[in-house]
Amino acid sequence: MADIRNNFVGIKSPNPFWLASAPPTDKAYNVERAFKAGWGGVVWKTLGEEGPPVVNVNGPRYGAIWGADRRLLGLNNIELITDRDLQTNLREMKQVKMNWPDRALIASIMVPCVEESWKAILPLVEETGADGIELNFGCPHGMSERGMGSAVGQVPEYIEMVVRWCKQYTRMPVITKLTPNITDIRQPARAAKRGGTDAVSLINTINSIVSVDLDNFAPNPTVGGKGSHGGYCGPAVKPIALNMVAEIARDAETAGLPISGIGGVTTWRDAAEFLVLGAGNVQVCTAAMTYGFKIVEEMITGLSDWMDEKGHRTLDDITGRAVPNVTDWQYLNLNYIAKARIDQDLCIQCGRCHIACEDTSHQAITSMVDGVRHFQVMEDECVGCNLCVNVCPVDNCISMVALEPGTLDERTGKIVDPTYANWTTHPNNPMARQAAE
Amino acid sequence: MGTSDTGIVAGRLPPAEIEANFTDLHAPLTRHEALVASDRCYFCYDAPCMTACPTAIDIPLFIRQISTGNAMGAAKTIFDQNILGGMCARVCPTETLCEQACVRNTAEERPVEIGRLQRFATDTAMQANRQFYRRAAPTGKSIAVVGAGPAGLACAHRLAMKGHEVIVYDAREKAGGLNEYGIATYKAVDDFAAREVDYVTAIGGIDIRNRQMLGRDIKLADLTARHDAVFLGVGLAGVNALSAEGEAAEGVEDAVDFIARLRQSPTKADIAVGRRVVVIGGGMTAVDAAVQAKLLGAEEVTICYRRGKENMNASEFEQDLAAAKGVTIRHWLQPLSIVTGESGTVAGIEMAYTQIVDGRLTTTGETTVIAADQVLKAIGQTFEPVGLDVLTLERGRIVADAEGRTSLEGVWAGGDCVADGEDLTVSAVAQGRDAAESIHRTLMATAAPAIDAVA
Numbered sequence: 001m002a003d004i005r006n007n008f009v010g011i012k013s014p015n016p017f018w019l020a021s022a023p024p025t026d027k028a029y030n031v032e033r034a035f036k037a038g039w040g041g042v043v044w045k046t047l048g049e050e051g052p053p054v055v056n057v058n059g060p061r062y063g064a065i066w067g068a069d070r071r072l073l074g075l076n077n078i079e080l081i082t083d084r085d086l087q088t089n090l091r092e093m094k095q096v097k098m099n100w101p102d103r104a105l106i107a108s109i110m111v112p113c114v115e116e117s118w119k120a121i122l123p124l125v126e127e128t129g130a131d132g133i134e135l136n137f138g139c140p141h142g143m144s145e146r147g148m149g150s151a152v153g154q155v156p157e158y159i160e161m162v163v164r165w166c167k168q169y170t171r172m173p174v175i176t177k178l179t180p181n182i183t184d185i186r187q188p189a190r191a192a193k194r195g196g197t198d199a200v201s202l203i204n205t206i207n208s209i210v211s212v213d214l215d216n217f218a219p220n221p222t223v224g225g226k227g228s229h230g231g232y233c234g235p236a237v238k239p240i241a242l243n244m245v246a247e248i249a250r251d252a253e254t255a256g257l258p259i260s261g262i263g264g265v266t267t268w269r270d271a272a273e274f275l276v277l278g279a280g281n282v283q284v285c286t287a288a289m290t291y292g293f294k295i296v297e298e299m300i301t302g303l304s305d306w307m308d309e310k311g312h313r314t315l316d317d318i319t320g321r322a323v324p325n326v327t328d329w330q331y332l333n334l335n336y337i338a339k340a341r342i343d344q345d346l347c348i349q350c351g352r353c354h355i356a357c358e359d360t361s362h363q364a365i366t367s368m369v370d371g372v373r374h375f376q377v378m379e380d381e382c383v384g385c386n387l388c389v390n391v392c393p394v395d396n397c398i399s400m401v402a403l404e405p406g407t408l409d410e411r412t413g414k415i416v417d418p419t420y421a422n423w424t425t426h427p428n429n430p431m432a433r434q435a436a437e
Numbered sequence: 438m439g440t441s442d443t444g445i446v447a448g449r450l451p452p453a454e455i456e457a458n459f460t461d462l463h464a465p466l467t468r469h470e471a472l473v474a475s476d477r478c479y480f481c482y483d484a485p486c487m488t489a490c491p492t493a494i495d496i497p498l499f500i501r502q503i504s505t506g507n508a509m510g511a512a513k514t515i516f517d518q519n520i521l522g523g524m525c526a527r528v529c530p531t532e533t534l535c536e537q538a539c540v541r542n543t544a545e546e547r548p549v550e551i552g553r554l555q556r557f558a559t560d561t562a563m564q565a566n567r568q569f570y571r572r573a574a575p576t577g578k579s580i581a582v583v584g585a586g587p588a589g590l591a592c593a594h595r596l597a598m599k600g601h602e603v604i605v606y607d608a609r610e611k612a613g614g615l616n617e618y619g620i621a622t623y624k625a626v627d628d629f630a631a632r633e634v635d636y637v638t639a640i641g642g643i644d645i646r647n648r649q650m651l652g653r654d655i656k657l658a659d660l661t662a663r664h665d666a667v668f669l670g671v672g673l674a675g676v677n678a679l680s681a682e683g684e685a686a687e688g689v690e691d692a693v694d695f696i697a698r699l700r701q702s703p704t705k706a707d708i709a710v711g712r713r714v715v716v717i718g719g720g721m722t723a724v725d726a727a728v729q730a731k732l733l734g735a736e737e738v739t740i741c742y743r744r745g746k747e748n749m750n751a752s753e754f755e756q757d758l759a760a761a762k763g764v765t766i767r768h769w770l771q772p773l774s775i776v777t778g779e780s781g782t783v784a785g786i787e788m789a790y791t792q793i794v795d796g797r798l799t800t801t802g803e804t805t806v807i808a809a810d811q812v813l814k815a816i817g818q819t820f821e822p823v824g825l826d827v828l829t830l831e832r833g834r835i836v837a838d839a840e841g842r843t844s845l846e847g848v849w850a851g852g853d854c855v856a857d858g859e860d861l862t863v864s865a866v867a868q869g870r871d872a873a874e875s876i877h878r879t880l881m882a883t884a885a886p887a888i889d890a891v892a
Binding site: 068069070348349350351352354355367373393394 | 472473476477479480481482483484485540541543544
């Protein structure tokens with residue numbers, strides 16, 4: 001049986017599934033329930049400075065978008081960091097860590113960008129026995145207006161500075177949580193590394209207006225007739241998170257920097273995708289907020305079963321395995337040619353492949369053959385774009401089949417070339433021609 | 438309390454039980470259920486469901502409108518093609534039409550619930566009494582519509598929309614035709630047929646005249662003289678006879694009369710039914726009668742059909758419904774004679790076993806007697822061409838072309854009374870609507886022949 005024990009920058013947990021710093025990790029009650037359910041670790045909801053805690057809105061804090069059957073696909077929130085007293089949180093953290101020594105307990109921290117503030121809080125956190133700290137440079141709403149959260153994460157110099165303070169004032173491992181609300185995720189990651197961070201975690205939530213109340217002409221969630229942009233998360237943000245994780249994993253400057261992957265992890269499969277793109281573990285929030293803590297059982301068994309099936313023994317066997325295969329567009333093989341094939345036995349005749357191709361792509365799928373409703377790929381028109389595969393409601397009904405080298409591509413009338421050739425050497429590329437001259 | 442007395446009596450079940458038995462067969466979808474059901478639609482290209490619908494309702498579009506919270510828009514999409522979309526949502530054999538064609542059947546043997554979704558949308562509009570159509574400027578044309586059933590109402594509505602004046606003549610007390618008199622009670626509860634007539638005629642320009650029977654109270658020649666065009670949607674007034682000995686005995690009745698009586702009773706508790714009921718026939722009417730006899734408290738109800746299960750006109754769903762309600766369906770039996778008791782009332786029916794020999798139905802020689810105190814005949818209705826002898830008929834029904842034009846100029850026909858009719862409400866609606874378009878084209882071409890002539 002696969003060993004899914006996790007060692008992330010020296011922090012050990014029985015599995016790589018942590019709960020992200022968020023409402024589910026707000027207090028001992030929730031965290032105890034999470035550990036009972038089997039979660040490997042939690043990042044405690046972000047602590048603020050000593051003194052009067054922040055205040056949350058007393059109206060709706062969440063908005064959502066849904067897919068079919070009202071399946072929650074994206075969640076947006078305007079909740080701030082913990083609104084509980086610092087000492088209460090610290091006391092509970094200490095007790096929980098004592099009760100659950102085998103689980104990871106990380107303290108998320110957000111205090112002003114002032115050395116004294118960090119210097120003050122770090123010893124207090126360390127005293128709880130927490131396994132590490134996560135610097136919240138990510139929240140895009142509320143706290144960012146006060147110069148914290150993503151306001152820090154958007155300035156690489158600030159990131160580097162704060163990380164340096166933390167490394168100076170605590171022995172605990174430092175995980176720097178990054179905001180996706182930037183243009184190039186590599187810049188804040190590099191800054192964190194320069195500051196000496198032990199790891200980065202990403203992504204935090206994305207600036208968003210999740211929907212608009214059309215009766216009241218106000219963004220959702222609407223608080224007394226007004227709305228504010230919030231932080232977007234859940235399954236909808238996973239593709240953005242995966243890319244950002246991969247960008248850091250394959251960047252020469254940050255390659256090898258441990259990554260805790262966050263963003264829409266809902267199933268074991270999502271988690272495995274983050275791991276193979278370079279994440280050492282994953283953090284989950286929206287899935288738990290949608291279905292409760294029990295979902296971790298599916299994640300644990302799913303990941304373990306998949307690893308068994310594929311012969312992967314430990315998480316190290318899979319972490320980063322897909323990173324070498326993430327490349328720039330210019331290096332993709334232009335001699336690779338694939339065509340869509342429709343399995344007529346599985347086809348239910350909905351015709352969505354046809355109309356998608358006919359209206360919006362390459363007019364390469366029939367709707368009628370010999371007067372009978374029939375959907376079939378015309379290989380002499382098919383560019384292999386994969387749109388039909390994506391709109392087909394039946395799994396595996398349409399597949400992309402690579403043409404064997406040496407066979408004829410009916411669309412171009414050319415024989416499939418077995419050699420690898422990309423844009424950098426293509427005759428249509430002016431830069432390539434220049435190089436040839 | 439109820440009774441198990443022999444003979445045909447009312448009150449076999451307590452009134453409350455009868456009332457419960459005759460509630461909606463398919464409860465309307467709640468808003469949540471409608472959203473869940475609408476999510477299942479794939480929005481197919483050139484959707485097979487739409488092709489299967491005789492009125493060609495844009496089903497993918499109206500379901501998508503429901504899924505986006507626009508049930509009112511969905512209703513208009515439906516009514517654009519079928520102004521009786523509310524009744525069709527209730528009575529259409531969707532299992533052999535749109536829902537049979539649904540690609541979800543191929544995927545998981547469970548179609549999108551098109552019928553119930555259609556009802557959700559049309560109920561939304563009708564409950565709000567939302568009228569989507571306005572009449573065009575008056576054309577000065579007057580059209581007679583004979584029969585206020587599905588074909589006649591659909592025709593009248595479309596004609597009124599075009600700006601014509603329509604007078605609808607109907608033989609019965611109330612408009613609606615089979616919708617009012619011929620459909621099982623549990624398919625159209627809460628006086629839906631009458632409410633639908635009100636909804637359809639609310640457009641204006643439709644004058645319904647009841648108790649006006651063609652050949653008795655009105656004559657075709659008078660109608661053609663008084664109006665610019667005539668549409669005949671007279672349905673099938675006659676019923677086939679059993680050709681069984683003793684058919685006139687007390688206790689033998691046409692199923693359509695039994696069904697009509699049930700429909701017109703507010704409580705149903707006053708409707709008498711036998712302790713043992715035999716229904717002869719294999720169509721929807723046989724099932725409607727048999728199931729309702731059971732719901733009234735008949736102890737034994739048997740449908741006898743002279744051919745096999747696969748030949749029955751009643752759909753698979755209807756047959757299952759009958760079985761679920763406790764009706765016994767027996768095949769390969771045809772009536773020989775009515776057995777009467779001492780008082781001359783029905784005591785049973787003697788049936789002959791049948792078989793197919795060389796492609797022809799024959800009796801085997803073996804017979805059986807089924808005890809019964811009520812026999813309901815549901816072996817088909819026939820067209821009675823009263824006052825219509827000038828029209829060309831084929832196999833006993835009016836010959837009409839694709840647009841509904843009969844052999845007599847200025848006279849159109851549609852619905853069950855025409856040959857090649859499918860005997861479906863929805864087909865009647867399609868024919869009535871299309872005939873209206875044809876009438877409109879014809880009349881307006883006469884008024885302004887310029888377009889063709891100039892071209």
